[in-house]
Amino acid sequence: MKEIQRVSPVVLKGTPVKTEKRDNWDVVLEYSGETEGPVIVDLSHKPRFDLQDGNVGEKKPFGFDLPQTPGQSVFEKGILANRMNGTQVSLYNLAGGEDTPDDPGITDVTEATLFIALIGKEVFSICEKLSALDFEDPNREVPFLFQGPFSHVPCQIVTLCKDGDNSGVVLTCSRGYGRDMIHSILDAGKEFGLAPAGENRFSDWIKSL
């Protein structure tokens, strides 16, 4: 019997030096020669859920209050909850490890999208080459959600930090766009030295927020 392996929609050119097998995913923890510059991290293995309910604002699938206003996000207990509209919330399990919450309104959509993080000072310079959305809007408190075009593709993008070197966003879009989305992001980031990084870099960043 052959070993079953899951395949991420994200392919990053780099040499992994530390990897980990997790739920049949080969998760890259660290790439060779990771730089201090802006990085892209594949998080497609992190569980993601769609929660829909007429009273979604009153739900607590992970034990904390969900954001009440569309566009607002909340990051608690390793879960990033993003209010999409009056009845819908997207949930990204950035910590990983938890089972799907037992709620009939929840659908596991991990497979539906690619999931990446872009971290570093130049992240917004890269983003503005691909989207007209204002990820640095001074009037919005982090974390906040945008649902809109990024490289012409409908995406969910959450600004988690807009503070200099620590700036960063996470982005999801339809899994099928994986090849072209990553190509366009890397192409836009070329002038800024955008390079792949492993999950460890992401975990350190998340802890620092």
Added chain:
Amino acid sequence: MNRFNHLPTLKVDSASKIAFVYKGKKYYGAKGDTIATALFANGIRIFSRSLKYHRPRGLYSLDGECSNTCMEVDGIPNVRCENTLLKDGMVIKEQNVKGSAQNDMMGFIDKLDWMMPAGFYYNTMHKPAKIWPIAMKQIRKAAGLGTLSPDFDMPGRYDEIYPTADVVIIGGGPAGMTAAIEAGKKGLRVILMESRPWLGGCFEYRSREYQNRQTLNERAHQLANEVNALDNIRVFTHTSAVGVYNNNLVTGFQIGQEEDPFTERYLEIRATSIVVAAGCIERPLIFDHNERPGVMQAACALRLAKTYGILPGKKAVFSVGHDFGLEAAIELHDLGLPIACIADIREDGQDPFLMKRIQAKNIPFHKGWVANTTHGQKEVKAVTLSGIDGLITKKVNCDLLVASAGMTPVTGHITVNQGKLCYDSHTNFFLPKEMPEKMHAAGTLLGLTDPVSIETSGKLAGLKAAFDCENCSIKDIGDAKKELEALPGPARGSKLVTAPVQGRKSFICFDEDTTIKNIKQAIDKGFDVPELIKRFTSAGTGPGQGGIPGHNLPLYVAKYQALQDISIKPTTVRPPLVPTGISTYAGTNHKMFKITPMDDMQRKDGGIFRNIGVWQRARYFSSDLSCKKEIENVRSNVGMLDGSTLGKFRIHGPDALKALQRVYVSDMSKVKEGRIKYSAMCNDDGCVIDDGVVVKQGENDYYFTTSTGRAGQTVEWIRYHTRYDGWDFSLVNLTDSMGVINLSGPNARKVLEKVVDIDVSNEAFGFSEYKAFKIQDTIPVKAMRLGFVGELSYELHVPSSYMKAVWLMLKDAGQEFNIQNFGVEAQNVLRMEKCHIILGQESEQRTNLLDVGLGFLWDRSKTDTKTVGTVALRQAESDQSRFRLVGFEMENNGRAPRDGSLIVDTKVRGYVCTARDSFSMNKAVGMALVEAPLADIGTRLEIFEDECGDERIYGKVVKMPFYDPSGQRMKM
């Protein structure tokens, strides 16, 4: 030519040489040169020939206001050489010449101008009408600027950015910089756009005193330093704003410097407020031969010396209508340019300080005089001056005539944003009368000439912009307003448009060779407003985007018609206000297509991919586009198709069933657990828009598929059609979440049973049944027994990340049967043989459920909810005029017609939906939508194909399906 190298205003480094090739010969320019200044420094005076008359043209504005210096650079025609920085190794050629710009064989046309009055081609080349196509070809051969091969590959990297700002400032001169500083100090995000490669505007190259012995040039640097010190001001130099749209969307393009990673990049900026401080250009003075090389504008002559270190001539005459012209004469005189005389259009109103300096330097000065005509074959050798009434004349030898009638405000950014202009008799400008919301004007475009006034207007505009962003008090604005009111206001403008000449060779538009005489001809023919005259004479329709004639045309039209007031408006300007290549607008142009999880593996297996909607799919697996082997393999063995592009959805919640009942024509309450329900959706007209299968996953929980093309709209479709019901259900698009493998063929079961642990026998897993199970206790699979291709088939829905694993398992298991891939085209033929329809292929917008024979899906007894489209279907039921879907085979073993071919007799009676040479049937068969009278079995169909002339091919209506009519093979 020796160049100045000591001036503080210089932007070139004469010590750093840049080599380039012009007409096959190597030349050198200095670092910082534009192509035009480098050529000028090397003694080139004639850059091109004009569009119509092939008149020699030279350096005139330095800001690309006309096509005089458009040349072919590195194979790219129409490069604006005044705005394009010189780069090492550039190869520069003249364009629009037969021979050379110096000796153009087409130059004789200039003498035939009498044959070409305004609109001559409208008047002369349509009688008889057959002349027109011939004449048009000849005119097009003779005219045009440059040539470009259709397959020319534009070199360079073209980028794009979409920044957001609180305030965008158009123009990096003193007013723009002051506005930026004011808004920046308030903490706002400011973007400053400047078309030149540096900030400074009209201060940058001038040595006149600003205040306290500080020169304008020094002041420009001081302001630029203040701008650069504020982190929240983003400066884009060498960036032209080309459009302003609703809600303050500003578009532009930036030309990359050597260190930039882009050649040009497109900018699209969203702003809360806009300040327009784009300044002024010079209004050309119109006289005979006013565009002869050697005639140039005052700023052009001055900037050549002060910015580029090149003396513009050996002996100059000035014919100007403003103090800036006098200032330029004095500065150039001080730099060593002999000045024969200054002819000032104005009788009075000159700045006394400048007049004193002119007198002190013994420069002959004539008030109320103007250049009347220039002399010289190809370049200026002398100029005849006259009084503005033309009574007395005087000829003066010179090689440079600096000519400028006045100033023209650059208001395009205001008018494209629907601002209104109105003639102002004091400045002789068309000034903004109504500014668009949250847009403010500042600087010289308001007619201000006093340096402090210019800056203060910028300050006021910056504060108003801050107010728009809710970041400034009314009091601050009031204070700035008072400050500005205490300073000198707009200067009086010169009103003269033309010298006292007949105008046969007085050009109002250089790009289109339009003369004053042409304008008179147009007016005499009854074209009395500039908009009409522009179209009849082409004035202002060239690459200069109306820069040269934009202001003079309405003034002249008013003057020639002796209008009491100048109610005439300038012609409409439209984006792009500054021209650039289409490549810049194309940007990086990433192709964004979706791929399935099996994309890579199918490519390795020889898949030939096609773009189908948003997806890229494997259409063929060999160069045989008939797919014979793929089809035969499915019919006799087993094949695998990647069907991942199917739309896939989960609908759940207490009212999920009601929602399904609303959009599907069938009674969805009959969906049984473990069974598949095939149904279709219609629009309100009863036209079929989608089909797919529905399975029940649990209580109030369904999984359904849609066609590939409809997947993107399904959620909105269902939400829209239930919008007033308040039903409680949720929809999740799982299209990308699940991959789909279609395992088809008589050996499909033998392959599948080697991979899964469940019983897949016909008894345990029959046709039209659904099962959910796991492979190796790990991979969740939703399996459906379907028969789209007419064979034993299993449709396996697998989480996308596991798709490769399952695909490989099936491939391994199928190795002993020689399992093969099959692509979309093979599937198309297989299902066509079985007469299973594909919506979009066997239907179009007007085709309803009944037309395509799917009426059996419609359950008329549903009472719980209204079903979308059923009202229209009831009406259509008795309509005998509608098309019917029929099967046909070709006569005499003929070939299949092309898809889309028409069914005809004396009229069009229908069309072929899909037809192929069927390997399973050994004959050509197809499906067509035809009028009802042609739908009877045995009816002969006459088929008209594109470009078939009088030839027709024939088929006859036969029973459907063609293949396995009893359906045994898919139920085996």
